[in-house]
Amino acid sequence: xxxxxxxxxxxxxxxxxxxxxxxxAAASVLAGVAIPDVYAAEDNTLKLALIGCGGRGTGAVxxxxxxxxxxxxxxxxxxxxxxxxxxxxxxxxxxxxxKIDVPEERKFIxxxxxxxxxxxxxxxxVAIFTTPLAFRWVHFQYAIEKGxxxxxxxxxxxxxxTSKRMLALAEESLKKNMKVGVGLMCRHCEARGELFKRIKDxxxxxxxxxxxxxxxxxxxxxxSVKNPGKVSDLMYQIQRFHSFLWASGGAFSDFxxxxxxxxxxxxxxWPVEAKAIGGRHYRGDYIDQNFDSYTSEYTFADGxxxxxxxxxxxxxxxxxxxxxxxxxxxxxxSQSGHAPSHARIFKDQRMKNNNxxxxxxxxxxxxxxADYEKSPYQLEWDDLWTxxxxxxxYNEVKRGVQASLVTSMGRMxxxxxxxxxxxxxxNCPHEFAPNSDKLTLTSAAPVMPDxxxxxxxxxxxxxxxxxx
Numbered sequence: 001x002x003x004x005x006x007x008x009x010x011x012x013x014x015x016x017x018x019x020x021x022x023x024x025a026a027a028s029v030l031a032g033v034a035i036p037d038v039y040a041a042e043d044n045t046l047k048l049a050l051i052g053c054g055g056r057g058t059g060a061v062x063x064x065x066x067x068x069x070x071x072x073x074x075x076x077x078x079x080x081x082x083x084x085x086x087x088x089x090x091x092x093x094x095x096x097x098x099k100i101d102v103p104e105e106r107k108f109i110x111x112x113x114x115x116x117x118x119x120x121x122x123x124x125x126v127a128i129f130t131t132p133l134a135f136r137w138v139h140f141q142y143a144i145e146k147g148x149x150x151x152x153x154x155x156x157x158x159x160x161x162t163s164k165r166m167l168a169l170a171e172e173s174l175k176k177n178m179k180v181g182v183g184l185m186c187r188h189c190e191a192r193g194e195l196f197k198r199i200k201d202x203x204x205x206x207x208x209x210x211x212x213x214x215x216x217x218x219x220x221x222x223x224s225v226k227n228p229g230k231v232s233d234l235m236y237q238i239q240r241f242h243s244f245l246w247a248s249g250g251a252f253s254d255f256x257x258x259x260x261x262x263x264x265x266x267x268x269x270w271p272v273e274a275k276a277i278g279g280r281h282y283r284g285d286y287i288d289q290n291f292d293s294y295t296s297e298y299t300f301a302d303g304x305x306x307x308x309x310x311x312x313x314x315x316x317x318x319x320x321x322x323x324x325x326x327x328x329x330x331x332x333x334s335q336s337g338h339a340p341s342h343a344r345i346f347k348d349q350r351m352k353n354n355n356x357x358x359x360x361x362x363x364x365x366x367x368x369x370a371d372y373e374k375s376p377y378q379l380e381w382d383d384l385w386t387x388x389x390x391x392x393x394y395n396e397v398k399r400g401v402q403a404s405l406v407t408s409m410g411r412m413x414x415x416x417x418x419x420x421x422x423x424x425x426x427n428c429p430h431e432f433a434p435n436s437d438k439l440t441l442t443s444a445a446p447v448m449p450d451x452x453x454x455x456x457x458x459x460x461x462x463x464x465x466x467x468x
Contacts, residue, residue, distance in 0.1 A: 002211045012309040047118040047125040049076040051139060053088035056153055057130030061092055062142040063377050064098045069385035073099045076106040078113030078121040080238060080441065085109065111439050114139045121148050124388050132238055132247035133158055137165045149388055150392030154183030155181040155257050155404040156397070158249035163405045163430040181384040182400030186262045186334065186378040188383055191343040191360035195331060198358060199266055201343060207267055210306040212259035217314045222251040222415065224288045226453035234445040245467060246432035246446040251290045252411040253404065259322045261403040261411070262333050263306050266324050270406050271298035271306060272389040273421040276414035277279035281313065284303050287454045288384070289468060296410035308410060324350060329357055340373035419461030430466040
């Protein structure tokens, strides 16, 4: 083989340029560079690995693949239940066809499947974590070792020890310039973003009060009966994760975090303490660890209050909304669910259609009506992809942990009957699933039932230094 005396010049690929100098800058650089033919057909498709193949995981992949920000494909999947993986795979293939490239050898079943799935990725690729939250720090730690970008679902933590662990991991991920999205998608809502700007500009005066409600019937797997015995206690609890505090933070953390987080966003602060009440009613044969109703009072450093009401009771009044009251008027932060928000400001405290001072108006999407709001589930992926392809700083982990911790603070206040401060929640030593990184398909569950198949429940005023 002959050797040339000419110096070898390593010409950067399009993907390298996108990663190192940003999309806009890369386009400018590429415009004046003659790229050798060997790069002409280079594929800049970014790869995804889905870890946790339930409904939320499937939805996250759908949003990732539907984004207009560059090509992506799913190449690996992992779950502890084969039926979950198969169902998710089929739904995604039916919708996206060629964007799904997951042959049998890249479908992984078991608690170690997360490593195998992430081993299929490299560089700017993205790992999606949508398992029960007890495994969030375990999976994130491995992603940091691999230097991968990440999208992870909320909540990130349910107790003090894992919150500290995740905050430390957040710092490590920042040092590696990892792009990390957290599934508090309401923060990406354009209408709420405009409302936040108007509050900061003083249109509502000083905020005096924030109120939020998530009042519904039985939701997801929050109500569970005794394990019928077809699977182990561990696998049953993972199947029914909303019923168990170690797996989800229970109904309080998993369902109320969005309302709490969007209110804290509008206040631009985190509460310093919480007091709350709650109770279990009409329990029948249900053995989960949840209360059926919660009323929480959060206090910010300046004395401002946030009231959060949550309920899962059949036949009762239903409401899913967040509101703000200021010295110059009131506002809808969200109404009738996560999206559309219907964000608007009123001239005073009367929330009537004939009293509106401002409401969201779509000026960006020309083919859509004036009140159109793009789904925040889609926007959070558009923002993450943009940050990856343009190499912009993007890491939502610290904020995600803080939102999770504040939510847990209210939950612990209700479950113990005590006033719980932010620092007390962070420093509470009770870790719900201390061996989550060591669980296998044959492990005992982090919480075990009694002889009647019932699990330990909170007892306010009796159990005061831990929740169960």
